[in-house]
Amino acid sequence: MKAFNSYKQLNAELKNRKGSLGLVPTMGSLHQGHLSLIEKAIKKNSNVIVSIFVNPTQFNKQKDFHNYPNNLKSDLNQLMDFNNVLVYLPDTNELYPKGIFANEYNFGKLDKTMEGKSRTNHFNGVATIVEKLFNIFKPDLAYFGEKDFQQLIIIKSLVNQIGYKVKIISCPTIRENDGLAMSSRNQLLTKEERKKAILLYASLIEAKRLMNSSSPSEIENSITKKFTNIEGVELQYFKILTDHSLSETKEINDKEKYRAFMACDIGKVRLIDNIALE
Numbered sequence: 001m002k003a004f005n006s007y008k009q010l011n012a013e014l015k016n017r018k019g020s021l022g023l024v025p026t027m028g029s030l031h032q033g034h035l036s037l038i039e040k041a042i043k044k045n046s047n048v049i050v051s052i053f054v055n056p057t058q059f060n061k062q063k064d065f066h067n068y069p070n071n072l073k074s075d076l077n078q079l080m081d082f083n084n085v086l087v088y089l090p091d092t093n094e095l096y097p098k099g100i101f102a103n104e105y106n107f108g109k110l111d112k113t114m115e116g117k118s119r120t121n122h123f124n125g126v127a128t129i130v131e132k133l134f135n136i137f138k139p140d141l142a143y144f145g146e147k148d149f150q151q152l153i154i155i156k157s158l159v160n161q162i163g164y165k166v167k168i169i170s171c172p173t174i175r176e177n178d179g180l181a182m183s184s185r186n187q188l189l190t191k192e193e194r195k196k197a198i199l200l201y202a203s204l205i206e207a208k209r210l211m212n213s214s215s216p217s218e219i220e221n222s223i224t225k226k227f228t229n230i231e232g233v234e235l236q237y238f239k240i241l242t243d244h245s246l247s248e249t250k251e252i253n254d255k256e257k258y259r260a261f262m263a264c265d266i267g268k269v270r271l272i273d274n275i276a277l278e
C-alpha cells in the first residue's frame with residue numbers, strides 16, 4: 001500500500017505501472033463492507049485506488065458532515081498489507097479548488113425519491129465527487145456497494161450521460177451477524193441504539209416474506225405501522241420500488257425485479273438499507 005495526498009503524485013506513480021485500474025471511492029472509517037469492494041477490485045485489476053475523502057457537498061446538514069467519523073489511522077492499518085493498493089487522501093482544496101459546490105445533474109426521477117428527496121442536493125454532491133475522481137484517474141472499473149443502491153443506480157446513469165468508459169461493478173451488502181448492514185455510521189450508535197438498529201434488517205426480511213401474499217402498498221403500510229411509538233426510532237421511509245428505475249408499483253409484475261428500501265433515524269443516527277425481493 002502506498003498513500004498519496006496529491007493526485008498528480010499518484011498519477012505519476014501509476015505511469016510506471018501496467019494493467020487495468022480499479023477505483024474504490026470511500027469516505028473512510030473502513031469496515032468489512034468497504035474491504036469487500038477493495039478485495040473484489042484487487043482480484044480483477046493490476047492496480048487499485050482507494051480514495052478516502054469525506055465529501056462536503058453530499059451532506060445537507062453541516063452537523064452531519066462534522067460528526068461523520070474519521071479513523072484515518074485505523075483505515076491505513078487495514079490497507080497496509082494490500083500490495084497494489086494506492087490510497088488517495090486529498091484535502092478539500094485539492095478536489096474543490098474553486099470553492100465547495102456541487103454541479104447540477106439531471107437524473108430524471110432517480111433522485112426525486114428516498115435519499116434524494118430527504119437530503120436536498122445529496123446526489124448532486126455524490127455525482128460531483130465521483131465525476132472528479134473519474135476525470136482525475138480514468139479508471140477502467142469502479143466499485144460501488146448495493147448498500148447504497150440508489151447511489152449505485154445514479155452513478156450508472158451518470159456514466160451513461162457523460163459517456164465514460166468506466167465499468168461500474170456493483171457489490172453485495174456485507175452485514176453484521178445479526179443482519180445490520182455494515183456502515184461507518186454504526187459506530188455512532190449507543191449500545192441501546194445498536195440493539196434497536198436490527199429493526200431495519202428485520203423489516204426488510206419481513207417485506208420479503210410478505211411479498212407472496214400482499215401488495216406493495218399493504219407491505220409498506222404494515223411495516224410502517226410497526227415503527228409507530230418505538231422510542232428513539234423514527235422511520236423516514238419504507239418503499240418497494242422497481243430495482244432498475246426506482247419506480248413505485250401498485251401490483252407485482254413477474255417480469256420486473258423489486259427491492260425494499262428504508263431509511264430510519266435511530267437516535268441521531270440516520271441508517272439506510274435495502275434488500276432484493278425475489
Ligand code: AMP
Pocket residue numbers: 025026027028032033034036037143144145146147148171172173174175181182183184
Ligand atoms: P462510504 O464510505 O459509506 O461512502 O462507502 C463507500 C462505498 O462502500 C460505497 O460504494 C458503499 O456503497 C460501499 N459500502 C458501504 N457499506 C457497505 C456494506 N455494508 N456492504 C457493501 N458495500 C458497502
